[in-house]
Amino acid sequence: MTVTLYHNPDCGTSRSTLALLRACGVEPAVIEYLRTPPSTPELVALLDRMGVPVREILRQKDTPYAAMGLGDPARTDAALHAAIQAHPILLNRPIVVTAAGAKLCRPSEVVLDLLPGRRPAMAAARDDGTAFLRDHRARGDDPDLVEALAAAGLPTADLTDPGRIVFRYTTLDRQDVGWGGFERYGADVLLRSMMVMPWCRRQGGGRNLAALLMRRAYDQGARQAYALTGGPEARAFFERLGFSACDRAAAPAAIRTTRQASGLCPASATLLTKRITF
Structure with missing residues (x-):
């Protein structure tokens, strides 16, 4: 090749x-x-x-x-x-x-x-020592997904609604890293259903997962990302990624009227946004 x-x-x-x-x-x-x-x-x-x-x-x-x-x-x-x-x-x-x-x-x-059909050596790692990830498309009714999100206190009621795209993330040797998904509305995308397994938190797992998730959304046409966060730790995570808080009233109508924004997430949840760039 x-x-x-x-x-x-x-x-x-x-x-x-x-x-x-x-x-x-x-x-x-x-x-x-x-x-x-x-x-x-x-x-x-x-x-x-x-x-x-x-x-x-x-x-x-x-x-x-x-x-x-x-x-x-x-x-x-x-x-x-x-x-x-x-x-x-x-x-x-x-x-x-x-x-x-x-x-x-x-x-x-x-x-x-x-590189279709090529399997990387499982010992490979990024230049910074963090693990490479693989993303695997998942069904909204995957019981492992539902269980993981429920345990993390994240909404699960709309996982099978149309337009939801969800991935399971693993390391190269198939260790579970977490889940992540999005709903795309034209050039705007709501990141959702993001959770990282405890073993790889604060080790770049969440950052690397978010980067790959946003790239998949970008490749489908998304250019502006939004996320709803319910606590200071989650907000701090997104702010480290370059997100900043925005007024819900100023967000696109398609984002404001998602089931997540209009009811499934508490009204106190902060809406953050970031231009997707690489």
């Missing part, structure tokens, strides 16, 4: 993706794009393979993105490509290309979507 990795060795996510590829028995062709950036025609072809516009692969953090005003929607694709050529750090990473497709692999686990 021929695999290409557009890599930044100074990036922890990029290093983790390389480690996960190798754990799957794949030694990719590594392109350190800061040294040898793809030309504009090469990048256009890569974006076509990924199925995304150039704006979606711009990196904002630790780059001249803001200083150059690249968030201005009036900036043309040609201007954005020119900015990447002048400042390759603007190209988000890592990007992986295989016979199955091409993706920006943030979080790193997304690379497994491009």
Whole structure:
């Protein structure tokens, strides 16, 4: 299998993706794009393979993105490509290309979507030492899900309603990490049914679960995430992820009228929101 990795060795996510590829028995062709950036025609072809516009692969953090005003929607694709050529750090990473497709692999686990049939070595871990996760689609009436959420004091009455997407999360060696789900309403998404097993709390399990959950929502078209929290510990968790409290009255009507927001969660629950970026 021929695999290409557009890599930044100074990036922890990029290093983790390389480690996960190798754990799957794949030694990719590594392109350190800061040294040898793809030309504009090469990048256009890569974006076509990924199925995304150039704006979606711009990196904002630790780059001249803001200083150059690249968030201005009036900036043309040609201007954005020119900015990447002048400042390759603007190209988000890592990007992986295989016979199955091409993706920006943030979080790193997304690379497994491009390696059908490959099973990574169970001992593999992220660059920061935390466990890689696998997400497995689950049914809303899965008894393990219902039991886990009930034990955590989370609502279960609407799990089988239409539009609910739920995942079970495990480590590579199938240890249960937790559950998470979402309801998407156009570009807005309500994260829900999130719980993490006690053994992996405060060890990156919740953070990594949330990142993978938001990526799945993003790939379906979501761009703004919302979450309802009922206590200070849960609120602090989401705030560490970059969420901030918002007025329920200012939230989109589709979010305000979900069963979670309109009745299943207590009226005292705080609504938080965050723009989904990678």
